[in-house]
Each structure stands twice: as C-alpha cells, then as structure tokens.
Amino acid sequence: MSETAIEFTDVEKRYGDVRAVDAISFSIRKGELVTFLGPSGCGKTTSLRLIAGLELPTAGTVRIAGENVSTRAASERNVGMVFQSYALFPHMNVIDNVAYGPTIRGGAKKAAIERGREILTLLGLDGLEKRLPSELSGGQQQRVAVARAIVQQPDVLLFDEPLSNVDAKLRRRVREEIRDLQRRFNLTAVYVTHDQEEALAVSDRIVVMSQGKIAQIGTPQELYDRPSSRFVADFIGDANLIEGAVSQNAFTVEGLSLPLPQPAPDGPATISVRPERIALEKGDGVSKIRTATYLGSRYEYIVDTPFGTVLVSAPISLAPLDRGDTVKLGIAPGGFTVVEHA
Structure with a gap:
C-alpha cells in the first residue's frame, strides 16, 4: 500500500489570464502535517481548495490515497475541513454538529452519535454535548470543528487559517492542541497560514509559495537554517x-x-x-x-x-x-x- 496520501503533478489553476497555481508538484505522506506558507496571493489557499475539491485544476493531476480525484467534486472526496470561522451550525448542539456529516451521507445517526461521543471525550469535550456553539469558548468551538471533521474518518484533514479567530494569548496553546490531535489520530493534515512562527511550530514540512509557484519545501529547520533563496530567507523569520x-x-x-x-x-x-x-x-x-x-x-x-x-x-x-x-x-x-x- 502506498504511503503517499496526497500527490500533485504539474497542477495549474488559472482564472482567465491569472495563474493562481502555476504547475506545482509535490507529495504528502500519510500521517504527515504539511503547511502551505506564503504571502497573500501566493496560491496557498487555492492549493488547499484544490485538495478539498472546492476548486478543480485547469491542468495537471491531483491524487488522494492513490486515486485521481482531479475531476471529482468536494462531496466525492473523503476530505475533512476545518474552516477559519469553524462553520458550526448555531441552532444545533455539539453532538448534533459532530454527527451531522456521517448522518447526511446516509450513515446511521445512532452510530454517528456514539462515534461522536468517543471523539469528544478524546478531545476533552465530554459533558458539553448538549451545549450550543454560542455557549462554548473559541478554543472549544475549534475542537468541536475538528471532532466534526475527524468523525468522518477522512483521508485528509484540511486546516484553513485555523487560528485567525483565536485570541493571540491562546494561539500557542491551541496550535499545540492541533499538533497533539494530529499525532494522536495519525492524521494526514494540510494546514494553511501566513504566520511563519505558527508554521514552524506545527509542521513536519512546509511548502513555501510565491506567485503561484513552490519556492522551497522542507522541514522547519531546513527552511530556517538552509533557505534556498533570498525570498525564503527573508520570508521565514x-x-x-x-x-x-x-x-x-x-x-x-x-x-x-x-x-x-x-x-x-x-x-x-x-x-x-x-x-x-x-x-x-x-x-x-x-x-x-x-x-x-x-x-x-x-x-x-x-x-x-x-x-x-x-x-x-x-x-x-x-x-x-x-x-x-x-x-x-x-x-x-x-x-x-x-x-x-x-
């Protein structure tokens, strides 16, 4: 069985004459957390959306778990996503939010709720099942969003600027929680941020992007100690x-x-x-x-x-x-x- 969870081969995404993603190729191993990092407009969020199926490539091939998903819609991919805003349903309590995905896909609601309770307990949220999102702290809401994604047993878990709505004093703790969860569940995760320190703290590897292209891929230490260009040296720290x-x-x-x-x-x-x-x-x-x-x-x-x-x-x-x-x-x-x- 292949240990490659995600693979891009010469992937492009064009909007008219603009190349948001310009013929990039990379692979992500199973159980790895990889961060897309770069300035605004570099293509990192578009790359995440290409994995999610929220955008389809203009050219090239996207593979997830060895399957070509280049033309598949988001609903046809086994991908979980944690959005900036968490996107929790305000009228549903915690357990209904978590069980929503498997249920809407045709799974038994009882089984989805049981699985949801197990994950909530692992995330330290047991006892909060009946609360509404408005009754939770920002950190608790984020963990509910993660639980909702994990319960679907995705091939890949995507984080889109997950700390943008977290108070600065809580960011260190919350990013440590994300890293701990990723390791505990052995999740393949892709993380998007513009914050260099955040990327260095959570990643196994970082993909630094500039103007739709990959400037360098490496571990946090490799990028910090051995940048391959002026751009990477100046952007990382x-x-x-x-x-x-x-x-x-x-x-x-x-x-x-x-x-x-x-x-x-x-x-x-x-x-x-x-x-x-x-x-x-x-x-x-x-x-x-x-x-x-x-x-x-x-x-x-x-x-x-x-x-x-x-x-x-x-x-x-x-x-x-x-x-x-x-x-x-x-x-x-x-x-x-x-x-x-x-």
Whole structure:
C-alpha cells in the first residue's frame, strides 16, 4: 500500500489570464502535517481548495490515497475541513454538529452519535454535548470543528487559517492542541497560514509559495537554517542578507571572511545570516551599535558595519550593550548559508 496520501503533478489553476497555481508538484505522506506558507496571493489557499475539491485544476493531476480525484467534486472526496470561522451550525448542539456529516451521507445517526461521543471525550469535550456553539469558548468551538471533521474518518484533514479567530494569548496553546490531535489520530493534515512562527511550530514540512509557484519545501529547520533563496530567507523569520563574493571556498566582504560549509563557485554572492547567529564583543571594533532594545527574553541590536546594517539578537544572559558602543562582530561556523550567486 502506498504511503503517499496526497500527490500533485504539474497542477495549474488559472482564472482567465491569472495563474493562481502555476504547475506545482509535490507529495504528502500519510500521517504527515504539511503547511502551505506564503504571502497573500501566493496560491496557498487555492492549493488547499484544490485538495478539498472546492476548486478543480485547469491542468495537471491531483491524487488522494492513490486515486485521481482531479475531476471529482468536494462531496466525492473523503476530505475533512476545518474552516477559519469553524462553520458550526448555531441552532444545533455539539453532538448534533459532530454527527451531522456521517448522518447526511446516509450513515446511521445512532452510530454517528456514539462515534461522536468517543471523539469528544478524546478531545476533552465530554459533558458539553448538549451545549450550543454560542455557549462554548473559541478554543472549544475549534475542537468541536475538528471532532466534526475527524468523525468522518477522512483521508485528509484540511486546516484553513485555523487560528485567525483565536485570541493571540491562546494561539500557542491551541496550535499545540492541533499538533497533539494530529499525532494522536495519525492524521494526514494540510494546514494553511501566513504566520511563519505558527508554521514552524506545527509542521513536519512546509511548502513555501510565491506567485503561484513552490519556492522551497522542507522541514522547519531546513527552511530556517538552509533557505534556498533570498525570498525564503527573508520570508521565514528575520534574516540579514549580506552581499559579498565567494573565492576559494570562503565568503568575503569588507572586514569579514567566512569559510563555506560546502563548496560553492567563485563570484559575487549573497549570504543569509540569522540575527541570533551573530556574536558581538564590545571593544575596538569597526562596527557600532545604532540602537539597543530590551525585549524581555532577549536583546535586539541594530548594528552599523562596514558592509551594511545588520540585526543582532542576543540572549538575556549576556551583558547588555548600549547605543554607540563599538563592537567586534563574528559569525559562528555554519551560522550562514549562501542564498544567491550572481
């Protein structure tokens, strides 16, 4: 049996002359949580809708559980979806909301309710079966929406910006709940968000999209530590993009020479350095602190250097630096990656 749950092969979606999704190919393994991430208009939500069957591809093939579903409507696909608004029926209580899907598809209502109660108990919602959605907290409503999707035993569970309606203080807890549920039920899940931290926190892999194309696919650590382009480096977290040149397997720029972790061709190049990978030492350096900001868990510095301005993040355990201090700047081996060759 194939371990591939979802497969796109050269999938396009056009609206007139606009290519919302431009010939993308990827696969998602069973039991994997993959996030589509990118700026507004990049094609991530359209890709999710192509999996759901809410949109049909203009070209290419969509397979779910090994079957070609490219021309099948949403009702003909075994896919569950958790919407931004949760889309719970306000006039139905919790258990009727959860049992609605299997019942409307012709299943026995008694069996659907029994299965629904089991899932509600697993989600910590037992005792709330008779409440209306308006009597639940936002987090509880989300879990009901997840329960309603899981009860149908879908091949794939889709999350469309699921935390957009959750208070900022609750997002960490709710995203942890989503991840725990996905692992507990061994669900194949596809998640859409524009929030980089959220994507890094919940995903096995991330598909970064730009202008309808896939910019890079990888684990959170791969995308953060080894972005393949300026766009990915700049979009995932904070990055210092430093322009210089590669010569004899070293990157050089005024006042700085860094041995490359992997061989690269000579010539002009750009590296990406994360703010926390830069070390500052107070002394007779050629760089100067422009601004120093205390952020509780870390210090953040804007530093003027011979090769431009950089952002530096330093742990709170280090002695603070002040605006105007002269510093030496260092980058740890392996603390950077080449993202562009001229």
